[in-house]
Amino acid sequence: MANELLSVPVAAGTIFIAGGGLAAVCRKAKQTLTNEKLPLMGVLGAFVFAAQMVNFQLPLMPGTSGHMVGAVLLAIVLGPHAGAIVMSSIVIIQCLVFQDGGLLALGCNIINMALVPTYIGYYVFRLFSGDGLGRGGMYTGSIVACVVAMEAGALLVPIEAAVSGVLLVPFTTFLYTMLGVHLLVGLIEGVVTAFVLEYLRDVRPQILTGGLAGEGRMSTIAVYVTLLISALILGAGLSLVASSNPDGLEWSYKERPDQPQFRPAVGNDSQVVAAADRLQDRFAPMPDYSVRASEHAETEVGGDRTGGPWAGWTSFAGVFGSLLTMAVVWGIARMLRHRPASRVPA
Amino acid sequence: MSLVDIQDFSYSYADGIDALKGINLKVRQGERVAFIGPNGAGKSTLLLAIGGFVSGHGRVTIGGMEYSRSNTKAIRCILGGVMQDPDDQLFMPTVFEDVAFGPLNMGMNENDVRTAVESALMQVGLANMSDRPPHHLSAGQKRAAAIATILAMSPRIITMDEPDSNLDPRSRRNLIELLKGLTQTLLIATCNMAFAAAVCRRAVLIDNGQIIADGAVGDVMGRADLMDAHGLEVPSNLNTPAEGTA
Amino acid sequence: MHHAHIDKFAYLDSPIHRLDARVKLVATVVFTVFVLLLPRQGVSVLLCYAIWPFALLVLGNVPIRFVLRHILIVSPFIAVLALAMPFYSQAPVSIAFGPFAWTTTSGWLRCAAIMGKFFVTMALLIALVSTTRFADLLAAMEKMGMPAVLVMQLGFLYRYIFVLIDRAHHMLRARAGRRLRYLGPKRELATAGAMVGSLLMHSIDTAGRVNIAMEARGFDGQFRTIRRMKMAGRDLIFAAIFVFVILLLHTVIRPAMR
Numbered sequence: 001m002a003n004e005l006l007s008v009p010v011a012a013g014t015i016f017i018a019g020g021g022l023a024a025v026c027r028k029a030k031q032t033l034t035n036e037k038l039p040l041m042g043v044l045g046a047f048v049f050a051a052q053m054v055n056f057q058l059p060l061m062p063g064t065s066g067h068m069v070g071a072v073l074l075a076i077v078l079g080p081h082a083g084a085i086v087m088s089s090i091v092i093i094q095c096l097v098f099q100d101g102g103l104l105a106l107g108c109n110i111i112n113m114a115l116v117p118t119y120i121g122y123y124v125f126r127l128f129s130g131d132g133l134g135r136g137g138m139y140t141g142s143i144v145a146c147v148v149a150m151e152a153g154a155l156l157v158p159i160e161a162a163v164s165g166v167l168l169v170p171f172t173t174f175l176y177t178m179l180g181v182h183l184l185v186g187l188i189e190g191v192v193t194a195f196v197l198e199y200l201r202d203v204r205p206q207i208l209t210g211g212l213a214g215e216g217r218m219s220t221i222a223v224y225v226t227l228l229i230s231a232l233i234l235g236a237g238l239s240l241v242a243s244s245n246p247d248g249l250e251w252s253y254k255e256r257p258d259q260p261q262f263r264p265a266v267g268n269d270s271q272v273v274a275a276a277d278r279l280q281d282r283f284a285p286m287p288d289y290s291v292r293a294s295e296h297a298e299t300e301v302g303g304d305r306t307g308g309p310w311a312g313w314t315s316f317a318g319v320f321g322s323l324l325t326m327a328v329v330w331g332i333a334r335m336l337r338h339r340p341a342s343r344v345p346a
Numbered sequence: 347m348s349l350v351d352i353q354d355f356s357y358s359y360a361d362g363i364d365a366l367k368g369i370n371l372k373v374r375q376g377e378r379v380a381f382i383g384p385n386g387a388g389k390s391t392l393l394l395a396i397g398g399f400v401s402g403h404g405r406v407t408i409g410g411m412e413y414s415r416s417n418t419k420a421i422r423c424i425l426g427g428v429m430q431d432p433d434d435q436l437f438m439p440t441v442f443e444d445v446a447f448g449p450l451n452m453g454m455n456e457n458d459v460r461t462a463v464e465s466a467l468m469q470v471g472l473a474n475m476s477d478r479p480p481h482h483l484s485a486g487q488k489r490a491a492a493i494a495t496i497l498a499m500s501p502r503i504i505t506m507d508e509p510d511s512n513l514d515p516r517s518r519r520n521l522i523e524l525l526k527g528l529t530q531t532l533l534i535a536t537c538n539m540a541f542a543a544a545v546c547r548r549a550v551l552i553d554n555g556q557i558i559a560d561g562a563v564g565d566v567m568g569r570a571d572l573m574d575a576h577g578l579e580v581p582s583n584l585n586t587p588a589e590g591t592a
Numbered sequence: 593m594h595h596a597h598i599d600k601f602a603y604l605d606s607p608i609h610r611l612d613a614r615v616k617l618v619a620t621v622v623f624t625v626f627v628l629l630l631p632r633q634g635v636s637v638l639l640c641y642a643i644w645p646f647a648l649l650v651l652g653n654v655p656i657r658f659v660l661r662h663i664l665i666v667s668p669f670i671a672v673l674a675l676a677m678p679f680y681s682q683a684p685v686s687i688a689f690g691p692f693a694w695t696t697t698s699g700w701l702r703c704a705a706i707m708g709k710f711f712v713t714m715a716l717l718i719a720l721v722s723t724t725r726f727a728d729l730l731a732a733m734e735k736m737g738m739p740a741v742l743v744m745q746l747g748f749l750y751r752y753i754f755v756l757i758d759r760a761h762h763m764l765r766a767r768a769g770r771r772l773r774y775l776g777p778k779r780e781l782a783t784a785g786a787m788v789g790s791l792l793m794h795s796i797d798t799a800g801r802v803n804i805a806m807e808a809r810g811f812d813g814q815f816r817t818i819r820r821m822k823m824a825g826r827d828l829i830f831a832a833i834f835v836f837v838i839l840l841l842h843t844v845i846r847p848a849m850r
Contacts, residue, residue, distance in 0.1 A: 026739035042748020451810030
């Protein structure tokens, strides 16, 4: 998930949710973490990173390679709270050290890849395997848990993109693609996770007892449904609340009082647009203003609509001026670098 | 009184194999002892037992204290262990934080911690690397940093597990000089006879979890038949005795 | 250790390197927000905004070519989505740019805008990360309220990633040296599985030894740190310049370039 596919209110909302969620997870984790778990969390996180580098050719798709994500495995081995912390740290490091994901998209990425899959995966696994690690339960549990976890995370991405409205790919297309790809990913991940769990059970069983012990019986369905609904409602709701205040945000959403006869030029054929419009109409306090209306007002860059023969020149001037400024900055930097060397004692 | 006193200590792995059998060992303050022996002899396990990480039968007394819930932290303040792989010992994002970890856990205040860290780093020659992350260091520097993490705690006893492994000749020479300059009691496990002879005065030969010989370096390592029988060799530098205390 | 690309720049020295990590972090986030607030089809205005990360990089002694190459490497995901835009929005648009004028579709404009924003925000993120040591970034986040458990976890993760990635690289190289052809899905998976299993065992054993190392140095569950982060005069100057630049960009230049 990248910054640029999100609108500011969605980014802010998801960061808020992710931050709150993480803080709660950390508090919960402190109650159950033992000292030995701490280095294990760090090293297992690094392991997941390194394991993601071990790619293998997908059996059905020649030329593409797949790799593990690891959220469900971490949740099973470490418990959901510690697992969520480790996955969050992986997401953060991916952003800061490898620039794989934008700063403002961290909220979404943490929700999609760290918080949702670990908890959902954990509880679904528990549902199938009970508290033990019998072979059948472990395999079915892993596969189902990974598929559900991956799909849940994959589901959120198009929703976040759609609510932001930056991307024009139709919601349904994006959704189906994501769900389809992650079904395959989830299946493979489930199998690999099961292999790893079996290997661990044979070689280092004491690692596994830590994660599965001591969690009370929770209604799995309730957890699942609640998580999804909360994410949806909060994400959509926050963006609507925020965008009902046009001054704060995108100038493009503002009403155009100078052109009272303005109407949307052509109904955009994108379904996400239509869906967003309907959402806006139903929940927005100002139902007659549509998100997409002003998109068509802004169809020109450097604005013929503002009129005048000089219109196109503002952007020209802007570009030219920027390049000039950059050259000046470059020159200053070079001078600063060379100055100490050239300072000769009198 | 012995600083380290091990009485009839035995330990077996979970699968039943004996790692240590009937170990009896006394080490006085200031001694420098080399634990030599072939791979798998039990040298590392013995060091772990001295560090209180292995629970077997028999008594391990450090500085007059036996390991127990109440004593362990106090013992760890006077006994520091340098591990075989510095990467296991340098787990913080910067060298400074690694070296400060021990003193902070001992409850020292900020200024004392800073002083301890700076002097430890200076002692090992890494004063200008304190802000670096460990993965920027060379093997020799990592080894030095690992030693600094222990020195900062001002222990009385330092155990080292194969400290000279993975070092190039220059780093090894630096390490030897560093160790010779230490006043602490040293217990060093090593496969390198020349290294042992350069640093230590006393050698304890271990094989199959038992102490085979225990005496002056020249006496133990000078016996070719003994060395041969246990997969070792007589080092070439036996005639230049190690300097320093005891 | 070949993966320390960004890392190595963080240990250089420059006026940017010497700034407080908290100030740089906040400035990065705020600037990114303002870039995202730019209109969906504004392209040339992005170049004006790009001056800021450019200046930071240049003054921070970070080679621009490296930055551009790095951005290209991480761009595939968003490039694919951005390039989908022209298919879905075909509303015609006429562009006047200085003496030139031509027509294109709003889809292409939005695609260009997204990619442009991506470049600017990425360049800014790289500027932050290559002029700030990770340990300092971590300390900044801790000072700004990140839970201790997460800080410790990030520190460990950062520390051991390089160790494990190196190991994985060695394994991959070993596999490449001995696997001369595609072995069929079952063998491929089995080999990958064995490598992953071996990595996993190594990780777990390492964690056990690190635990011993921590206990040997007196760890009792309490995270204790001393890091002194002090704001200096230069940080206030930087903050002032930043506020000025942002205001200039948002209130003057952005409307002017509509």
